[in-house]
Amino acid sequence: MEAAWVLTNIAASDYTLLVAECGAVPRLVELLESPDANIRHQATWALGNIAADMPSCRETVLDHGAVTPLLAQFKEDMKVSVLRTATWALSNLCFGKLP
Numbered sequence: 854m855e856a857a858w859v860l861t862n863i864a865a866s867d868y869t870l871l872v873a874e875c876g877a878v879p880r881l882v883e884l885l886e887s888p889d890a891n892i893r894h895q896a897t898w899a900l901g902n903i904a905a906d907m908p909s910c911r912e913t914v915l916d917h918g919a920v921t922p923l924l925a926q927f928k929e930d931m932k933v934s935v936l937r938t939a940t941w942a943l944s945n946l947c948f949g950k951l952p
């Protein structure tokens with residue numbers, strides 16, 4: 854949880870590309886399948902920050918298969934805050950893409 858939180862904050866800075874290139878993205882995608890909703894939420898937020906930075910970062914997140922586990926966050930019993938973050942992260946992944 855704490856590591857994902859740190860990566861979320863770093864990815865919201867001028868060092869987003871470094872986070873994307875250092876191998877954090879596949880680990881964050883793995884965290885989207887955690888049984889802990891708080892960990893999934895934090896990983897979603899981090900991936901959204903990475904995807905929002907630049908096209909190459911967005912492609913890195915897409916290349917590591919984040920879409921399906923992000924879509925899996927949309928569950929009936931999920932907190933609204935998690936749904937908002939997942940929607941935002943998905944919108945960052947779709948930005949600039951052809952329909």
